Amino acid sequence: MTRKTVAVVVGRWQLVHQGQEALFQAAFGLADEVIAVLGSSYKARDPRNPFVHEERRQMLMANLTEAQRQRLHVLPVRDYFDDRRWNAAVTLGVRALAGEEADIVLVGHRKDHTSYYLNNFPRWRQQLVDRLADVDATAMRQVFFEAEDPDAALTVMTPYVSAPVRAWLQAWSRLPEYARRKAEHAAVASYRKKYTAVAYMTGDAVVTVGDHVLLVRRKGPFGEDLWAVPGGHLDRGEKLVACAIRELIEETRFPLLPASILAALHGVATFEDPLRSARGRLITMAHHFRFPAMGTLPEVVGCDDVKEARWFHRDELAAMESRLFEDHFVILDHFLGLIED
Structure with a gap:
């Protein structure tokens, strides 16, 4: 046959x-x-x-x-x-x-x-x-x-x-x-003219409280209204974990002191695929800060360059893949195991 x-x-x-x-x-x-x-x-x-x-x-x-x-x-x-x-x-x-x-x-x-x-x-x-x-x-x-x-x-x-x-x-x-798409295409072209180094470093914060995950809704020009983990560019002389904590507090007003956040550090992973960001070569170190379940989730509010900060139940994330910024679904999957292989 x-x-x-x-x-x-x-x-x-x-x-x-x-x-x-x-x-x-x-x-x-x-x-x-x-x-x-x-x-x-x-x-x-x-x-x-x-x-x-x-x-x-x-x-x-x-x-x-x-x-x-x-x-x-x-x-x-x-x-x-x-x-x-x-x-x-x-x-x-x-x-x-x-x-x-x-x-x-x-x-x-x-x-x-x-x-x-x-x-x-x-x-x-x-x-x-x-x-x-x-x-x-x-x-x-x-x-x-x-x-x-x-x-x-x-x-x-x-x-x-x-x-x-x-x-x-x-x-x-x-x-x-x-x-x-046209506006974001132009924004990326402008970004690449400004940031011309081979690569830049960012720090991201994956924050979980029990089964809930903290996400932020982005402002423009990149990924406007998409959900993301808090994070941003590394400042001169700053450690990456300090960058992640600083961005977390700036973007969400997370109500704990940096030392208390650092004490909850559970895992760290680097995401450096050359195509992970359309803006250019951005290498990020993501930090998982894991807190136990609480009677009431910490109060957060969107600040700085985000529109909103909000807690999501872990079970909601799999259906949000097309609404997450860049490779942030992959980052969440790494720490939380969202995809069944």
């Missing part, structure tokens, strides 16, 4: 261009079915990820024939910033869609250092496709979000982006979300 062949294509597709379309056409030519592994799913929008995973699925589908749509499966996968967990999630998801007996072929092209994932699945056959020159999603996003007129931008993008995707983007640009 002939085994079914299933092609796997991995990407974020944060603005689908013709180079990515070529990968899918190659995949359909090789296999009975195609699985699109959609990276960076479930997270909140940011300048690197302006489109949620359902919008990216729509862009991918716009380029396919009806017959191809019937042969395509979309597998959303979150960012773990941990290759072992990401590889396991992809492998498990692909096997669930393809079946245990399927012949799996990984289709891709070697673009740059971000293509290292192609070596992460040695049990799958690999088919490399030549990359189309001068087609890059980052450049396309810059054109789309930096132009004064999105329609003019889409005209400029004609050689690189198919007509169905341009039509989808044109309709999307009429929504309020386009203006928000």
Whole structure:
């Protein structure tokens, strides 16, 4: 009996261009079915990820024939910033869609250092496709979000982006979300001109009281209205744990003295993936301050550069992934075990 062949294509597709379309056409030519592994799913929008995973699925589908749509499966996968967990999630998801007996072929092209994932699945056959020159999603996003007129931008993008995707983007640009993404894109560009070092350090505070976790709702321009753990940039001459405690008090008016907060330190972890922040290379050391359950939760209030400070029950956090800033869901998961592997 002939085994079914299933092609796997991995990407974020944060603005689908013709180079990515070529990968899918190659995949359909090789296999009975195609699985699109959609990276960076479930997270909140940011300048690197302006489109949620359902919008990216729509862009991918716009380029396919009806017959191809019937042969395509979309597998959303979150960012773990941990290759072992990401590889396991992809492998498990692909096997669930393809079946245990399927012949799996990984289709891709070697673009740059971000293509290292192609070596992460040695049990799958690999088919490399030549990359189309001068087609890059980052450049396309810059054109789309930096132009004064999105329609003019889409005209400029004609050689690189198919007509169905341009039509989808044109309709999307009429929504309020386009203006928000455009403003944040500009804010990041300004931020990077100001902060030009190779990397910067921040300190974050994960504060738990019994089963409750303290989060803050951000002001703009980055991640406005998204929830985050308290934290911020390291001051000159400051220890990282002192930075985390200072930011905690400044942003929430947490009603304990720094020494009492420090005494509750339960764990520390560094988060330094180069892509964890759209603003640039920000390395953070997150500190878990764990307090026992109390009859009444400490009173907090949003101050400084946050709109609100609030306690959430641990059980609420799993459903908040798309409303958390940058990689803060990953930080919370590290200390609290939110994701079941």
